[in-house]
Amino acid sequence: MSKPDTSNKPARNAPVTAYFIHHARTLIASLGVLFRSPASSAMTTAVIAIALALPAGLYVLLSNASHVSVGWDNSAQISLFLKANVSEKQARTLASKLRLYDGIDSVKLIHKDQALAEFQRVSGFGDAIESLGSNPLPHVLAVQPVVDPERPDKIAHLMKQLRELKQVDIAQLDLQWVKRLYSMLEIARKGIWVISILLAMAVLLVVGNTIRLDIQNRRSEIEVTKLIGATNAFIRRPFLYTGFWYGLSGGILAWILISLSIGILAGSVENLASLYNSAFQLTGLAFSEAMSLIGFSCLLGLLGSWIAVGRHLDEIEPS
């Protein structure tokens, strides 16, 4: 009202400062509210943490599985049977050229004499072959492709390139098992997405429901503050911050749960790996991944409380 009572407005904060001070205070205060009912806060936090730890833990296992499969890639080999008229020198030149390819890890020349000797030894047709006089076998290049679990199409592309080489007669790749592994990992990855989405929705509902109860419990407080002139934004804020704290604590707890589980599994996995002469180690969430998990959790907390607040706060009016 226009009553020029100057003593009415001296030491009010500059709007922006007041805004931030108020935000900071509300943030702390809403944390205090959580500590005032530790049992129910802890329960909500735990539910969020478990709901997040489940898909995140599966994700960790899956990325470990991808690592293992990368370790198996040695067995994915392309055999290039060169044309009969390709000399040893040409074969060596081709091998050096192929080694420069992006998608190729290593190339080994199997000389046709060496191949013949091998064949004689394992086939038992030694005499028969000797009677042929000349060596019917071609030189073979054993090509080791780089396998990228994310990009199975790269190998197919490489195969096409190799087939088009004029020195190459036949290019052969047994990709069957690689394909199977890929499709299994693909299914697992999609499955994790589905589970993640479902459980993220569960987190939204849990936070939303907790905030809804919170709003109901503080109904009279909300009415009174509205009567005193609080804006909807002012009333909304502590609830949003509460959702944020739930998200933050749930995210951190989820991280701890995953790290603990990895810790428990790591020993056994190492034992198993050593039986296979592998130095494979179970790796947990990278720091950046953990931060994304916590950030995502905070977002879910905020979003859940936002939804609850939007649905339930505006209908509370003083009467």
Place this chain on the structure above:
Amino acid sequence: MIRFDNVNKRYPGGHEALSNISFHLPRGKMAYLTGHSGAGKSTLLKLIALIERPSRGNILLDGVNLSNVRNSKVPYIRRNIGIIFQNHHLLYDRTVFDNVALPLVIAGYQHREVGKRVRAALDQVGLLNKEKCAPITLSGGEQQRVGIARAIVHKPSLLLADEPTGNLDPELSREIMELFARFNQVGVSVLIASHDLDLIKQMGSPVISLSQGMLIHDDLKEVADVEA
């Protein structure tokens, strides 16, 4: 300060709580609003505080037509009004100090300023020594006075009180009414709904009377006529 212009209020049920009310409370004046139970006293105050909206007619509050106030602006109108309820409406999970500080916190006052003003307000209602108490540990009269301190802490230019002495003994009721009179003396406009006719007569301020939603007596008319 407050001007009602042919105001009607019909509640959703179809009940007409106020019919054709017109009156004017000049700035800095104090008046009592009386009437039997159900006469429409609370409804009239709720219209001023924008808790309810009129079905017909206009209400001017300090020159602002309340019909034109959008919902999002309602809080800012309310910040210039101190409202006192019959059932204190205190927040029982905080101290007396925090209850009284609430309007200042909402308006974004500085921390130091809040402390100063809250103590000044508590001093005016005689509860300076109770600032750290929980409201629940106070007597009914003390709680009512905390409510009054909260209503005046931000120095509103208008005080609305609905049955502020509803369940207090006569001695205390008188004290509270005198408290309002004192605020009025420093320039605050005051409108008090009460059916304590004896007390009102003793206080000697103008009276507006309602009966079944209609204005049947208006001392303010004479005040306006005298001023005019």
